[in-house]
Amino acid sequence: MPVRLRETADPTCDPSRPITRTFSSELNTSSGRPLAILSAPGSRGDVNPMLAIGTQLRRRGYDVAISLAQPYAELAEAAGLQPFSLIDRQQFDDMLADPAVWTLLRGMRKVMGGIAAQFLRPHFDLIRTLHRPGRTILVSHPLDFSSRIVRDLDPTIPLVDVHLAPVMLRTPDQPARLTPWRFEPTRHRRTFRLSYWLGDKIILDPLLAGPINRIRRAQGLGPVRRVMHRWWLSPDRVLACYPDWFAPSTVGILPQLRHVGFPLSDGPPRDGGDELAEPPPDRPIVFTGGSANWHTHEFFRQARDVCVKLGHAGLLLGGDPRCFPSELPDNVRTSGYVSLEKLLPHCCAIVHHGGIGTTSQALRAGIPQIIRPLAFDQFDNAERVAALGGGVCLQSDRDLAGRLAFVLQDLKLSESLRVIRSRFGGPSGPQLAADEIDAVMTSRTVPV
Secondary structure (H helix, E strand, O other): OOEOEEEOOOOOOOOOOOOOEEEOOOOOOOOOOOEEEEEEOOOHHHHHHHHHHHHHHHHOOOEEEEEEEHHHHHHHHHOOOEEEEEEOHHHHHHHHHOHHHHOHHHHHHHHHHHHHHHOHHHHHHHHHHHOOOOOEEEEEOOOOOHHHHHHHHOOOOOEEEEEOOHHHOOOOOOOOOOOOOOOOHHHOHHHHHHHHHHHHHHHHHHHHHHHHHHHHHHOOOOOOOOHHHHHOOOOOEEEEOOOOOOOHHHOOOOOOEEEOOOOOOOOOOOOOOOOOOOOOOOOOEEEEOOOOOOOOHHHHHHHHHHHHHHOOOEEEEOOOHHHOOOOOOOOEEEEOOOOHHHHHHHOOEEEEOOOHHHHHHHHHHOOOEEEOOOOOOHHHHHHHHHHHOOEEEOOOHHHHHHHHHHHHHOHHHHHHHHHHHHOOOOOOHHHHHHHHHHHHHHHHOOOO
């Protein structure tokens, strides 16, 4: 069963005050086995790669604990990992129910502020509770700032950051796209540094620095400023979970950075409900707004109408049945979460939000992508796909039919997709990530 957290003090109190938590766990803190403590405070697109990495570590003899939102605890159990539900289902559902999460600036504030308030202190306490001296390694999601605090407290505890998308790195030679705006200050060399400085000062530090520095102060550490400029990056290892050809500007940007490739993991099935019963026989166009997006009803309505107009089969993928139109023609079907690895090779195109997991699976399948980015890393992913010749960015849903007609017929796009598909092969991203984590751990392990 998922491990639950019992508070013995009011969790809304000042985080600088000591809070005692009791963790019920099958993990033995006195075990001689190495322990990897992973974090995945996000949706399934964040969880799946961490589960895949954790599974690889477990095969290498590690005990693996992972903190995540409660709806995904059973996935961790299915993968053989020890889950800790630090964000309960109601908190997580409340965030997904808010349409502001899927807007540019308000979405970032909601996610950053929510993670800082709900995940920071519980994960910090979890690490301190499970820690095995000389035999623990932290493997952190980009929104996990607790592990970085612990690394400052005890530099003998190695920390490996897992970056799922290149937007997380500030690369002045080829800056990531953060917005749909034609003029974006961070995109220009003359305004690059000033723009990020202002973003840190006006947006990010007001959301993050307070909660982080309250914990640091309580532990006798000095404050940090510009949290996401340099401090948050692990000095031990940063794993770029994408290939260097997807983001050439990130090569050599940090001495501790290693490119391990896309994770390409759909995660374990949930009670058999995620399995594809059989490949679709009619090579449909897939439409999805992401497994965590509950606000896609209008998008799916337009997708239905486009399929009717083009006379083409369509498959709508959504995380909530209420997202789907009530009336559908015979050539348009719906489904919940399914394995894109198994589905996309049998489809002719995909229209999606631009999440890195969906993007990478479509690149491997070699099918055209139409990306309609909403927030987070999606604008940058869309631009990189277009630059590779793997698809186009959709500026307005009104243009969907025309864009689909183009990508389904363009021969140049087909050739680009063939070249992209040929780049996949060899060891998987999770395998290479686990190799790097194990190498860092081996170099720091204290003999038992």
